[in-house]
Amino acid sequence: MMIFATPAIFGLSSIMTMPRVPRLDDVATLAGVSPATVSRFLNNPHMVKTATAERIRAAIEATGYVPNMTAGALATNRSRLIAALVPDIAQSIFNDTVEAMIDELSADGNSVVLALTGADNRRLDREINVALARRVDAIILTGIVSDPEVRARLRAQSVTVIETWGLPDDPIDVSVGFSHRQAGEELARFLRGRGYRRPHLVVPRSTRSERRASGFIDRWMREGGPEPTRLDVNVPSHFGQGRLSYRALADLPVQPDVVVCGSDWIAQGLIVEAQAAGIRVPDQIAVTGFGNLRLAGDMRPTITSVDVDGGRIAREVIRVLRARTAGESFDTRIDVGFRIIARESA
Amino acid sequence: MMIFATPAIFGLSSIMTMPRVPRLDDVATLAGVSPATVSRFLNNPHMVKTATAERIRAAIEATGYVPNMTAGALATNRSRLIAALVPDIAQSIFNDTVEAMIDELSADGNSVVLALTGADNRRLDREINVALARRVDAIILTGIVSDPEVRARLRAQSVTVIETWGLPDDPIDVSVGFSHRQAGEELARFLRGRGYRRPHLVVPRSTRSERRASGFIDRWMREGGPEPTRLDVNVPSHFGQGRLSYRALADLPVQPDVVVCGSDWIAQGLIVEAQAAGIRVPDQIAVTGFGNLRLAGDMRPTITSVDVDGGRIAREVIRVLRARTAGESFDTRIDVGFRIIARESA
DNA sequence: CTGAAAGCGCTTACAG
């Protein structure tokens, strides 16, 4: 059902005849200038005389011309397309970062191609190839490129590659993030300082979570603590896992005094389940999350978490992109750090 | 800090000399065929003889050729780019749908340009223009295009436009969704049937929420109920708003027996706050959500919600896209419906 | 400040 109820003022008659989409040429002809001049007007308005500019503006208006960025991309070898590769967006701690990046990039005239690499970045290599085929100006990753051949290929290309969240020893090009291992270590120190003695870890099956967990465990044991118990859960992590994780505590040989959750969602679910069982948090069992999502501060009790400034990561990424475009120098390894946010839950 | 620790086997020396990116031409020359044949091999492998195909395959391998989709797009007038326009992704009920769409589309060789239109779709018209400039093959919207000029322009273009979630009376091209008004009406009927008498609405400030709210109110009053009280909240809605919404109940002249929340997050926050105040849900106050997110089924108590099959919406969108590509016919107005999921909270 | 012309890297109708 397609009704053309559009008033004639919008050019209904021309819609009926379906004229082809106007090109730069059409605008040029109508304005009485060459295509080159229209192109200049579009890309560097100050290069054309005011009177000429005015005629071109009118011609664009009259034709309804919309520049063809595909043709522009081919001619300039610059797509103004940025690929963002993330594991998922359904429930992801990266969403804030991605959102902030998209906001900034679109203000710069770029568009973001969002590709999903799946749990454990299964499809990462494939999506990198797609991004390369699209000749994107930059690829922004959250994850490790496992295939050495792909790493080599990326290095050989002129494309900018920014690895985010992690802080690899041997980045492909640029990396913006923090040390997950160190975050785990600091959390161990923090909890030990608060007097907890029997931590239990709930660990999502992702490289980053694993790195935090091993940092936590190493530090904990180095300080003389017993080896923490642990439960591994699938990614993406979610609220329901927290509830199940609480129930699974019953099977442990010794009850923990603090549960270190791999995400705020898990922590939230665990608290809800504990409370439903009549257990008080943190009096009877303490809980920590990770990511410092908004809900961590909103929950009852508020959740002790590790804050990662996703907006900062986005800003640094943008800064790198702009610097490279402008030919200016910039750091290729940017540590944005993290902060432990002590709240009521632990 | 940029260290080339790549083993020589990966062609380190050629990295040093930075040869230009291989083109179709290079592959053709190496394989001893014309560019046309390589192009055919890439797009319709069955069109070339097996022996030829093998030589081309080897040449692609040797050169590390990656097709330039920008050039391909210009030549075919088909970008294989789909624009997905959503208000936000930080906390969005659309994320599941978008994720499912990206999965399907990328399997078809398409990429998704994700654009954010902001609360209340402030930047929708602007992002549509960008999508048009990129010559995307389709624009998938969650929201209403307000500017009549933009609506007319979209209709005049050959681009496929799919409006999702809502089900407008006068769609631009194709729409896939359900009637929000009707969802509100059904919820009113459902709660009245369950014996509730004094509903209070927490309404996010979005067109769709408003439509559900007015459907609810109309139906409720038509059945002889008193006018429900209401509280409007900003979008995107989140957990913390639920907590605040609970506290705000104290200001009401008469206490509700059920709170109808515009999202599951709000419902969850409201339940947590009620419980923290020692109030039992649903015995002392009932609560409903919207969206049937995973957490609705996981929460304690489980949350009565309205299920919208985001995956189904994604599948229908894909079906439409494929049908149009194949030149087959399809419905231009697809109602995916909704279901009220009765659980413990109301 | 402006124009003519070559070029970006593909695809495909046409001819063989």
Added chain:
DNA sequence: CTGAAAGCGCTTACAG
């Protein structure tokens, strides 16, 4: 099954 050639719609170095 394959090749030569034109064309997709821009941009920009060069010349004036």
